[in-house]
Amino acid sequence: MSFSFLSSEEYDEQAHQLYDAGEYERALELLQDGLQRYPDAVDLHVGIGYVRLAREEYAWGLKAFEQALTLDPDHEDGWVGRGEVLLKFGRVEEALCCFRKIDDLGLTDDLELGLAIGRALYREALFRESRQGLVSLSAAHPEVAEVRAALGYTLHALGDDLGARRELRSALRFDNDLHEVRIYLSHLHFERGDLESALRDLEQVPPTEHWDALSVWRYIELKCSLDGCSERDPVLAPWRDRWEELKGEPDAIDHILAEVETAFEEAGGEYPLPAAPAVLPPTHPLPVLSAGAEMPLTAESHRVRTADGNIFIGTWEEIVIRMRDALSDPSEPVSSFMHRAAQRVRQLTGRDLPCDDAESFIRESARMGLLSIED
Structure with missing residues (x-):
């Protein structure tokens, strides 16, 4: 050319x-x-x-x-x-x-550069460093929705749910069409038990702007439980159609579970033991949050390899965040990601995968053969 x-x-x-x-x-x-x-x-x-x-x-x-x-x-x-x-x-x-x-x-106050740096730090789970830069950038650009949203995501990763909701609401005041932000905020409302607010935010996002089956199904469930709709109510038809579209698109969690299911069948109904690291497939770099092989393990760090060969390094919480970002929708709260994975594991194996804390989630996943803990 x-x-x-x-x-x-x-x-x-x-x-x-x-x-x-x-x-x-x-x-x-x-x-x-x-x-x-x-x-x-x-x-x-x-x-x-x-x-x-x-x-x-x-x-x-x-x-x-x-x-x-x-x-x-x-x-x-x-x-x-x-x-x-x-x-x-x-x-x-x-x-x-x-x-x-x-x-x-x-x-220091350049908008594009500041956002690029803040997001890069967030992707690598350097949340405190990301927060420091984004707080400064937010002070310089207080009415830029993208900055407030990025800060909200970072605060949530640091466990500051109140601050996260405040920043995400601010982002939506400045740009009402940030659908991903509104869905994320809805998940936060749901986590704290504020179901009315969760529904209110979800219903402001058109079905076609949802890219994860979880948020669509959650909307359907909330409409039925709070507004008295039936699942076959015509008003929910576009949402049911969208849910069918999204659930028919397997994500990486489906692929990992499919590998385990195959191994389960080949073993005659016995759960496969985690493979030794030497016989697992070679790892490939992931686009976000995968740890490079050069990253040293600290006293608090662990190294996990999934059944399809991907490696994640960090604390238990950081590993789950990195798995969520690489295998699912980064806007999905970590707790929802773990619950969704646990539901699929139960459907496949009939076994319960604990999803209340990151360490139990990972250790039981290893016992089931979904991944291998290498540290």
Whole structure:
């Protein structure tokens, strides 16, 4: 493919459009062609770094960001990108140094950079560091809904449910169409037993804007229990249709349970023991929250490998959060994720999977053969 008449800025702009559309292969091809013509174009190197990051090619991404910073040591996107990649390798202190460089450049209050940093830290379960940056960013941009939402998610991860609900409500005041935020807030209401508020938020999101069967089914259940509807009520027809669509799309939890079910049948009805690490499939990097093999275990950290070969490292709570983000909808509360997994396990095996705390959830999953604890 030829792009002979494009300037470096046009290469960068078109690659951004492809990147936003998820067409990473074409974006990479375009950027590489641009660098053939403009080898010193810093933005093209940065663009390649982000495409490599999206493709989980972290070593190549790091190389691209470092090449950009060699050409321009003050390139802010280069520093943020380098920090994001270093987080994937578990090099947290180096990553934080990269993010602090943004402060040195006088860009502490930059909205896009601040959000990128806060979200990157959140994805790697560095919630306190994420909160620190997002609180500062929220003070500088108090009416930006995305900042308030990001802060709300982080506060919830830290156990501050009251603060999380406050920030999520603020986000919705500034942008009433943030459906994902409203669904998340509904889950928080449900967790604390405020069913009326949970229903009120769910019914403000059209069925087609729900992407997880849990929230759709919860709406149906709440309408029946609180408003006296029957499940076959015509008013619920669009919701039933959407639920059928979503429950027919297996997610990663379904795939893991399918593997266990196969092993269960092959064992003649005996539950398979967790496989030894040496005979499990090789691990593949996950797009969010998977821990790199280089990440050292601390005294509080554990290492877990799922039946399909994915590895998660952290405290028990961090591992469940990372499993939720990688295997399910990141907007789903952790408690709902564990309850949903437990329901599927019971349907498959008839056994109860404890879902009241992260450690019991993981240890019993290991005893069932769903995963292996390697520490």
